[in-house]
Amino acid sequence: KEIEEIILNQIRALNFICQSEILFRHLPTEPLGVLCCIFSQLIKVHGEDNSSRSVWVSSQATAREVCLLLARSAHCSDHQNWALLEHYPTLGLERCLEDDELVLEVQATWSLKDKTRFVFSKNYAKYEFFNKQMRFFPEVMVSDSTDLISFYQQSLMTPGTSPQIQGFLYLKGLRKKSWKKVYFTLRRSGLYRSTKGFEKDPRHLRFAADLDVSNVYTVVDGCKLYGAPTDFNFCIKPTRNQGQVKDLKIICAETEHIRTLWMSAIRLFKVVIIIFLDFFFYLIVSSKSEDSLVAMDFSGNAGGRVIENPTEAQRAEQEEGQTWRKPSLFLLFLHVMNLYILKPEASRDSAGAEMVVHKTHPWFHGGLSRKEAERLIEKQGLADGVFLIRRSQMHENCFVLSLCYELKVKHCIIVPMLKDGKNFFSIDDGETLFIDLLQLVEFYQINKGSLPVRLKRPCICVQL
Structure with a gap:
């Protein structure tokens, strides 16, 4: 029965891919069945309700394309803001794949011993940084920048750069409940920790992580797994790491705001231009904006007009509230x-x-x-x-x-x-x-x- 179920799932997935023509637009249509076996692979994706689905994906399939495929197969009315998560249950690590990441390349870094899996989920905060930059990076934590607005403009258009932020974080030691408060600095060459308080002198900075070959993950339930002092934890994990805890840099922040700040800065450091282009593509394909609703007046005979005066619009909102x-x-x-x-x-x-x-x-x-x-x-x-x-x-x-x-x-x-x-x-x-x-x-x-x-x-x- 298990073999029959696997074969049926593969047939269903193959039929759906042939009909959708999303992931195989670069392949010929006639010998599709043969090419699927050569250039594609079957992956298993889990939902947040513990359901799962197996789908065929090509070697060049991106996370955006797989999300679109899953959203259509699940008959979702909203195809936006979906994301593919990489989840390590035993380590308590989770991260959202960037839209242009190749799914099979990510899966190739997994160890057979781990129970790593893909999770299909909504992610409304993926591009929140571009909408509210000043909230993410307050001036007090940004180093070497006198004009914060021009700093943002330069950072978003310069490859390999990110906000150079600094501040205290807790770093996990070798023992489970061993944590030390350390002053970190994010620079163009990587992440550094100070060996002498909050001293920024290069003589007192020690290299902490190579972000070019690492990914940043959210730590789930860090207090229970690692004895973290707060719930706001993240981890810097080498890309080719096979699930060994000793190679993980598990870091704890004092607030959710500080954790989001550091994780966003590290994401921008790695692929700032790609993220910006993904955000631009997201704006183009979005059917409507969350702020697309406008106040209108239908009291006249002209069929309605847009209320542009903010005071009048607020008064209309209050009047509508009274009717409710x-x-x-x-x-x-x-x-x-x-x-x-x-x-x-x-x-x-x-x-x-x-x-x-x-x-x-x-x-x-x-x-x-x-x-x-x-x-x-x-x-x-x-x-x-x-x-x-x-x-x-x-x-x-x-x-x-x-x-x-x-x-x-x-x-x-x-x-x-x-x-x-x-x-x-x-x-x-x-x-x-x-x-x-x-x-x-x-x-x-x-x-x-x-x-x-x-x-x-x-x-x-x-x-x-």
């Missing part, structure tokens, strides 16, 4: 019809009824715990507006909105409320009422209301 505070009787009628007439068995249990309504939406993640929600948002990118909704484990019949803002995950309780004999949901102590979670999400995708930022990017887990 009084839920539509028509929507309420549909909600009651759905619960008590179309699905009368669900009306016996209000909590079960809400589960029926919301569990089909990709942003709803059931009984996910607080820590699991933070881990999922962190994995899919700490970008402003990344969110999910889950059931509260502490409050019965309540839900929780987990939202990312300024590299931190905030949790807002969604409370069911009874008004005029009708059930509603509210996130602001009854100031704004919603019939169900779908109406709540749609409102806060347009108006931030009491939230620090609008809901922009839902956490999505697809089944491969």
